[in-house]
Amino acid sequence: MSEVMNTYQERLDRVFKTLRLEQADRVPVLGTYGTWGAYYGGYTDSETNWDMDKCGKAMLKMANDIPMDMLHQPFARPGGVYQALGSKAFHYLSDSNIVQYSDESAQIMKDDEYPEFSKDPFRFLVEKVLPRKYAELAKDSPMRDLAFAKGAMKFGMFGAQKGAIKGSLAAQGMPVLFDGIILHPMDWIADFFRGIKGVFGDIRRRPAELSEAIQAFTPLVIRLGMGQVHMAPPSPNPKALLLPLHLPTMLKVADFDKYYWPSFKMIMEFFAAHNVYVIPFYEGDWSRFYNHLQELPAKKTMGWFEHGDPKEMKQKLQDTMCIIGLFPATLLQYGTKEECIAKAKELLDNLAPGGGYIFGTDKELIAPQDAKAENVIAVNKFVMEYGIYK
């Protein structure tokens, strides 16, 4: 085996051993660098969305310059798909800004349409949501069919380009973690169909209909996740899906129990049973839900956390899931090297003992100023040296 392949395999083993809650040779470092990587490579977010080669080049540069064991995912979005379908939901506020999605753009399902949605979510998506979301799909045939074909073709190209990026990273010894992304049905409804504000109103005004819609949508979300798992090339390790969670920390526990938890648990159990690692990004402060999280399938998931007390987290979750995150991106932006290293040491002292901990930032780095590269490099280097298990 070549030296590069050895490195690749070593890195993979280190990460997946830790994911199984075993102690590897040292704490692995996951590069949770999103569109920040575009700027690091000398491009803007927008440029990489239109030209995937630039995304690949930026990722290779990160893999060469920044000490780490794995990158989490290619960061570009399929600009060509949005354009072909006539999407108005994504906004660039300036040339150098990152793409953003507004809550107003999300309000595309009317409040009296829940029963129709719940009866057949897939049909509703195709017939109602897509034409409202994408202007080209609202046109008559054949314009609509052409737009659809063009969008599908662009999407296929996007998938192939992502695969090529993963391939060229592998050729340099750098693995990529995620094979796909899914959302919780309630987040999906909030983010894309009703708007977050809309859903908070629906919780009070039409609780039964919202609840039914979430249940009806869950099997479709699972199907979408499995579709991505099957599309990814075969691998000796389990496939991994990212699951960013948006609403939970904004909900009362009673609402969380009613609307969010049942589907979340069902999704997590389904994929665990199929040997797929679903890795939720636990946005916000989840400390009031740690008891819930203890019920998730053990050793089959990793929790990427934004906030929390590392000691409490380790104590409550160490038998259930591998932990990643908590390192404040703002410190990488505003702190000195010494301050960053002191924070990393504190996290390692609390979370590393016994394994089950991967080093990573509390959120994906997105804007050019989100982190000073020299801080990122210094911290990762420190973790690799200090995090060795003796």
Add this chain to the structure above:
Amino acid sequence: MVDLKVLTQAMSDLDEDVLNKAIDEVLSKDDNAAAQEVVKACQQGMTLVGERYDSGEYFIGDLVFAGEVLQSVMDKLKPALSAGSSAKGGKIVLATVFGDLHDIGKNIFRSMVEAANFEVIDLGINVPVSQIVDKVKEVNPDIVGLSGVLTLALDSMKETVNALNEAGFRSSVKVIIGGVPVNEVVCKSIGADAFSTNAAEGVKICQGWVG
């Protein structure tokens, strides 16, 4: 006359049905003084919403909904209220800073400071530095509130504070920053007077400044 205690309780419970019925009753009588009392009762209810948030009973979803309910109450009552009738606790210029278009947190804060009797001039989302400085020049507020969700908002906040400095307003206005990425390190680096990720706490900070 409607029972004001029931109104305050209904606002605190976020019970739209009770609120709407009571307000329709007040409106049917075309009584300006009664409308004033209703607004006051709803504001008190909103304060209770803030307390229930502080105690961990309510969460952000409830605050967003509370803001919407209060807004619709005010919209309904507006025709029955004579202009400029209630005393104001202070003046705040509020904005989601340049480069960011997230406004949910900003809107929660707005409804809560309005309920606490502040006059709020909300400049909206993606607001350029110069527009904030111009507005400060024009209305001479006590406080500037800067909001943002994305980490890139922090840079815009810093630029805004710097521009307020250069324009000579920094001694006359307090600056509070809010949103997911703010914390003590960020607040210091940006040069704001205070930060908060909790709207109810943010209101208390503002009250402390003008009280």
